[in-house]
Amino acid sequence: MIITADYHTHTNYSHGKGTPEENVLAAIEKGLRRIAISEHAGAHLFYGVRGTRLARLRREVDALARRYANEIEVLMGLECNLMAAGKCDAPLPGCADIPCGADLAPFDVLLLGYHKGVWPEDAATRGAFRESFGLGHANPVKVAEALLETANRYHIGMLSHPCEYVQADIPTLARGAAELGILLEINASHVSLSPAQLREAASYGAKFVIGSDAHTPSRVGTFERAIRAAEEAQVAHLVVNEEGFPA
Template sequence: MENKKYEMGYDLHTHTIFSHGKGTIEQNVRAALDRGLTHIAITDHGPGHLFYGMKRKDVPTMRKEIELLNKKYPRINVHLSVEANIIKTDNHLDIKPEEFSQYDFVIAGYHYGLTNCYCVHNWLYGHGLTVGEKQLKIKNTDMVIKALYENDIAILTHPGDKGPFDMLPIAEACADTDTLMEISTWHPHLTVEEIKIAAQTEAQFIISSDAHVPGRIGDFEGGLKRAKEAGLDLGRIVNLREMK
């Protein structure tokens, strides 16, 4: 099976100037149209990020623009979402339960740059400077699983990135909560080995560009390559379609 026989149907993880992307919402939409996508989601970083989180006050502005773009470009469906940040306190996300209704759906992942998420320990781990990996893995895994069960999360973004995580129980939780596991083309996660582990469960997958510039919208080839290498049934990737 060659890559050219497949295409991405939709891209549900993209960023704009409302967080630390380089393009406007409309530029992302136009790029998605150029790639032949049927849906695109604008998923700027959650407001808890200390350096490039979106501003809560901008959400109504984003919603209004997206409503106008859906009328302007009827060949594509544009969705307002947010890439919430997973943390260890409250509902384990940096957006509140009452804020979910502002979005068409919510995606979430672990990132540096926040408080209450073992950020320093994970950063040190990523740079080979930490001790206590076993306990950190337990804490990270527990934090992610609690976020999954306490919130309606559509996609778990780049699972395994930026720290040690136990992928099997995370994948089991994704299967149990109907949360898609992302195979990112921007981050190396899910890795080939992580895909193999997650595939042991009933979890479903999605390939995302995590584009921070319009030119990367619809990028899926790297994720498809890893999925094939892992031996994943490509029918489990919900936004992959075979070209006619």
């Protein structure tokens, strides 16, 4: 498999170790055609990027996109945090519960995932919070439904590292993702979906995207673990950022 795009990379704007430009240069060196800088959105208590800092990142990414336009496509992403069923922290126009700065242009790529560092606001996320810390179990169907409802409302394109911190019901998640056109990430840092789960998701029509979840420039475009998982599960043909995937 040859992966041509990395939509999930972090920088020193959050808890990564490199600059956005260093990530871009690493992607060019790896031969990628596209990279997204996808920091944690603002509700993350420890790593969230918000307000003027997020707007500054938007401007920096735009400048990098112009500077390296002949070598790679540079995108502004955001890894949003599930806060409740139907609610995340994507600062998008039209979402009255979350303010949007006037100077913050729409994002090119939106991911959604559950993270421990986000305060839960409803029964589904309270259950997820407890499970993520080993204090109980969430309802996996409710978790899947919460992710799908939120992804649909906020026009999310990808679900990041599904089942990493809390289990989601695969039939519910995969069927809904297929219907809504949402990709399930095979995360090269976490590999949160087992081969059996990947095969099951594929049987319900899900498609996948491989992401590095790089937190250092050296990890940008490093996909080996995710590729092995996709190949073992025999879902490589369903990975949309693989070179041979139909346009």
